[in-house]
Amino acid sequence: MGSIEKDGTPTRLPIIDFSKWTLGNTPEQRLDVSKELADACHNVGPQLLDEAFGWSKRLFDLKMEEKMLAPHPDGPTVHRGYSLPGLEKVSQVISEDLEVGEKLRAVTDCKPNVWLPEEVLPGFREFMTDFYWECSKTSREILTAIGTGIGLKDPEFLLKFHSGHNNQLRLLHYPPIPAAQLENESSARMPAHSDWGSITMLFQDDCGGLEVENQHVPGEFIKATPLKNAIVMNVGDLLMRWSNDYLKSTLHRVTLPPAQDRYTGPERMTRARYSIPYFVSPDIDARIECMPECASESNPAKYEPVVQRDYRLMRAKLQYPDKGTQPVKATA
Numbered sequence: 001m002g003s004i005e006k007d008g009t010p011t012r013l014p015i016i017d018f019s020k021w022t023l024g025n026t027p028e029q030r031l032d033v034s035k036e037l038a039d040a041c042h043n044v045g046p047q048l049l050d051e052a053f054g055w056s057k058r059l060f061d062l063k064m065e066e067k068m069l070a071p072h073p074d075g076p077t078v079h080r081g082y083s084l085p086g087l088e089k090v091s092q093v094i095s096e097d098l099e100v101g102e103k104l105r106a107v108t109d110c111k112p113n114v115w116l117p118e119e120v121l122p123g124f125r126e127f128m129t130d131f132y133w134e135c136s137k138t139s140r141e142i143l144t145a146i147g148t149g150i151g152l153k154d155p156e157f158l159l160k161f162h163s164g165h166n167n168q169l170r171l172l173h174y175p176p177i178p179a180a181q182l183e184n185e186s187s188a189r190m191p192a193h194s195d196w197g198s199i200t201m202l203f204q205d206d207c208g209g210l211e212v213e214n215q216h217v218p219g220e221f222i223k224a225t226p227l228k229n230a231i232v233m234n235v236g237d238l239l240m241r242w243s244n245d246y247l248k249s250t251l252h253r254v255t256l257p258p259a260q261d262r263y264t265g266p267e268r269m270t271r272a273r274y275s276i277p278y279f280v281s282p283d284i285d286a287r288i289e290c291m292p293e294c295a296s297e298s299n300p301a302k303y304e305p306v307v308q309r310d311y312r313l314m315r316a317k318l319q320y321p322d323k324g325t326q327p328v329k330a331t332a
């Protein structure tokens with residue numbers, strides 16, 4: 001993770017160095033936690049990340065027929081396998097945006113995953129499974145740090161709902177596309193949306209294009225400029241509900257790479273982009289209800305309690321619209 005960079009203006013995203021996070025009442029306690037966080041950051045360290053991006057590239061470089069050996073299953077609730085560009089619509093409300101990218105949801109435990117036959121990409125499954133659990137460890141440190149930061153009596157409260165088995169690791173590849181197609185907004189690399197879970201740890205390559213909405217100015221997006229080995233952390237809808245809007249789920253999108261050297265040829269083809277979001281989600285039976293520390297008489301709970309399974313189903317229906325599914329507004 002990067003260094004602390006807070007210049008006081010809302011036009012830059014804060015980059016928080018969790019290895020320097022301090023917690024606890026005594027210097028010793030603070031040191032212990034700092035070490036844990038440093039260890040966690042080290043786990044998803046530079047080498048592991050480079051490897052993960054290497055595997056992702058090898059995966060998407062496979063022939064289409066090979067990738068289709070792990071097809072995305074039909075239906076709105078299943079979140080597995082390989083998706084061709086355009087299969088999914090990501091949106092807060094259904095719009096005409098067409099997402100341009102291909103993706104593979106690599107690992108999760110709750111439902112059987114869809115893996116490529118081992119011989120197609122030997123070692124991929126083992127690496128991604130390890131990577132998944134390393135990310136899970138880091139996410140637990142982050143959830144504890146958040147619990148402390150928002151002043152929960154039990155800083156580990158959120159851990160009880162996050163066994164790690166309901167997280168999702170997704171590999172994304174945005175193929176090159178003529179800049180004009182994104183400029184005239186006939187398609188977006190990924191339209192603005194919020195994530196559904198608790199937090200998302202997002203790793204991106206150096207292409208650029210990720211933007212996050214400025215919470216102070218709705219509609220204005222701030223560039224999340226790639227920073228080597230940094231994790232972009234998004235707050236998801238369920239953490240927003242738990243915290244009664246104290247932590248807002250961040251709208252984010254992927255658009256044109258900002259730097260002109262990211263374009264080639266007369267068509268100004270954009271560079272391909274790879275990213276790896278790790279969605280940290282509560283367990284399926286978890287009931288998400290405003291944490292008592294986040295409500296008061298003057299600030300009562302804004303959301304009804306919701307069970308993760310139901311919330312996810314509602315969001316998944318939007319993402320994989322099938323016949324007979326009416327679009328509904330995605331956020332409360």
Ligand SMILES: O=C(O)CCC(=O)C(=O)O
Nearest residue numbers: 172195204210254275277
């Ligand atoms: O590719 C990215 O950087 C963003 C991905 C994302 O927001 C998502 O998959 O939910």
Ligand SMILES: [Fe+2]
Nearest residue numbers: 193194195252
């Ligand atoms: Fe997202």
